[in-house]
Amino acid sequence: MQAETTGRWQAMRRGFVATMIVWPGVAPFGMVYAVSALAAGLSFAETLGMSLIVFAGASQFTAVGLFAAGANPISIIAATAIINARHLLLAASTASYIRQSPGWLRAVVAFQLTDETYAVGVQQFEKTGGDAWFQFGANLSLYFIWALSTVIGSLLGALIPDPAGLGLDLIFPLTFIAFLMPMVRDRVNRSVALLAAGISVAAALWLPGSWYVLLAGLIGSAFGAWFAVLTPMQAPKEQP
């Protein structure tokens, strides 16, 4: 029992530390979110409250825009549901690694699953197998930096030059490039990435919200599975 508790704690700590790699990519967005929320008329408590309760970057930005436009709560909640529908795919993918964990733990992990912690978790699980405690630590790490950057943005907002003007919003895609490139070493994954690139750009231009992530994720991965069946020699190694 003692050893088990220690193992959980260490897995959580490893997840927390591993997620620090995405902090520089996330913090500018948290700060910009806070500045735009205050500018839209939200109080400091309401600005931080949304980061703590909702904890979903893209939908928080959208909600700020809708609050500023005086939209009604139902339309804000509906927009949030549409933007965050992509989490269905992230959660299904994560579930395939940690489904042996107890239900309550998976329910806890679900609260803070994001694009970033999904990426950190999958990278780890591909090497060592699934670990819900690692994922929980990763989630807490991102929750912490998101809340902290919201506070810093609220306090220093007026002093910081426009982060988008500096190009700091580029840190996020660059971080994900670093996650993606080691993954596309085999032909199937390369084809998946090429197809997903085309679909996501087309869908980003013509569909609202972040449907493009869900659409490209579903079609790209389905194509990969089909392609892997056609060319079994190219299929990557089995999961442990």
Added chain:
Amino acid sequence: MSIWLTYVGMAAVTYAARAIPLLVMRNNPPPWLALWLRYVPAAVFTALVVPALVTTSGAAGRVLSLGPAVLAGIIGALVAWRTSNAILTVVCGMVSFWVIRMVMGG
């Protein structure tokens, strides 16, 4: 008060998307689903990267925008391909973005 109730509604729909697959998928997924899910990471990461590099959001919605970010992304991809180092990728990508923008007079 209604702003906090809105938050609760936003959190509920977000939590549903994050929790339902995690709570429902308890048994071994059928082989076709396991194979499908194996290629989700590459597809999702690509979808998070490429539109962020080649489009910008404006008042009129998202539009194609091929600028310094595209070149910086390509340089970052080459660095990531050779080194698999996330910090080096971000540093090289950002520095080349600033240099390219300066050269182009942006």
